[in-house]
Amino acid sequence: MKKVAALALSTCIAASAWAQKDGKKNIDKLCGCFDVTFKYAETFSPNKDYQFHDREKITNVTELALPIVQTDKRIVIQHLLVIDDSTIVKHWREDWTYENPVIWIFKGDGVWEKTTVPATNVKGKWTQTVWEVSDAPRYQGASVWQEVNGHTIWENTTNAPLPRREYTQRTDYNILNRTNRLVLLPNGYNHVQDNIKISRTAAGDSIRAEEKGLNSYVRLEDAKCQPATNYWKNYAPFWVKVEAVWEKYMNDHTTVKLVESLGKGKSLNNQLFKLSDEWKNGTLKSNVDELIFSTILEHLQ
Template identity: 35%
Template sequence: MIRFSKSLAGVSLAALMMVASPSPALADDPVGDRSAQAEAAAFEADRADILAMAGDFRVSFDMKETTPWRADYEPIDAKVSGGFESVRVIEDTGRKIVLQHLLVVGSEDNPFIVKHWRQDWEYEPEQILVYNAPGRWVLDDVPEAMRKGRWSQTVYQVDDSPRYAGWGQWETTNGVRRWRSNWTIRPLARRDATRDPVYDHYVSINRHQPFPGGWIHWQDNTKSKWVDGEAVPYVQESVLNTYTRYDDYPVSAADEYWEATSQYWAAVRAEWEASLSKTGGIVIEEEASTGTVISGDLLQMGTDIAKGEMDTNAAIAKAQTLIREGTGATRTAASTEQGSDAGY
């Protein structure tokens, strides 16, 4: 189980960011005035970059602890892994784009689909859903001066529960397009949480950048531990996930899975949203392998639907109950090995 200082539960996000980083939690300066034509052109260019993250990919996950911030800490060995991932646009309203990642594992003859992470992009948001404390995500205001011309990215875990969120501007620097987030606080990824390390959360800058033939997701993570309400840094980590367009794997298996389960997962997303609307946040116990204590059950029901072994409506009813009972309650559940060690 991921452990944090109990004193953190009542600390505001603004206070967290003050102890997590000596600099303001803002990224860049406010977007300056520009003509309506320039504004529209920038908006369409941003949308094109976001939508270009959809497709079929060979993915490499390159994770390396670099600089230790304490004399008594020894960085762990670098880890490089990979896989195949299909990314699908499941919602596009113009100002909001939702991308669902589907991890394809197994063999050519017997592929297995893991519903992976999800990223929601929203233009000029007023609020984002941020990680605030162990097992708790809250709505936080985006500074009014930093909304214009910017997009938020909210990342969700494999069971559609929240993981982290940030906001930033798509821009061209030295001829290279990029989106860079503000500082974000996020729970440990599976690759770390399952090891029960000394640190217990990340403070991160998140970047997305297109390149010819794909895109990269680059994270600059300060691995830290809450001690008496203060974030103590242990080590810096660089995570570079590279998505290279490639379709010589069972792509059809990913689409068949999504066709069979999309109604179920839409209901799961709606139930998380309902919980958020009722309380202004999400509270649920974390679990090292998959993120939350109900994640294993939610994932398994998706697999059972795809195999024709469970009725969609029955799965939806059970998922709704799990989310309603799990949010705001302290529960335990068995660990599951479904998931990925990717640094999303």
């Protein structure tokens, strides 16, 4: 009996080690220089009077997915848009952590709540945490990397705030329930989305529409993204400070309520970008850490 138990234990340990090592290998393939195409189409609504929104397609986007932290159990990838050789835009960030028990759940209207799940719930799983351009929280989910019909995939369903392409155009829903499926390909990967647009009120949830998304990442030669690499070398110290403020706040709190825009063009994104340029140019008149903290705090309730 002891031999059987020992064998079972060694099998579990081996399986966990394989999930960790193999998962990291897969996540590493999400890094690099890519030509990106974004496609979205609403497909269904339970409301017969619903007016479907136009399909959206954006092509020829050059994006660097730069690994800025790489350990056995944590990979951090910073995305940077290459507009041209002199214009780079800091984009979203994704953190991958192995067997992470802390999950932030989006509740709607700028509110996230922290929860701790049992270790068994994340055994062998990699958690993807996606952060806004401002390094504010966006969404988080855990799953295993697996082989399905000859494809290597990672899939999770979670609630998220509206993406920029939506919140700048409409206010008829406040939660995007998104199934994210990452499918590795020989020359890059696909980010396939099955999204449900939900209006959440005190009376309950109602579905506005369902949507299909396909973001295709086709690998380019690294030289195409060299301007983004140069940009990050210059600006990384500033954004590391921003990330540290968010990390401390979220470690110290169980709820985050974010107000992205305070009106009159005073958005968190714009304020932080302005600060980053002033920091880079050496024109800040106050301590940068204090300015970052006060700027972020102003948008939190």
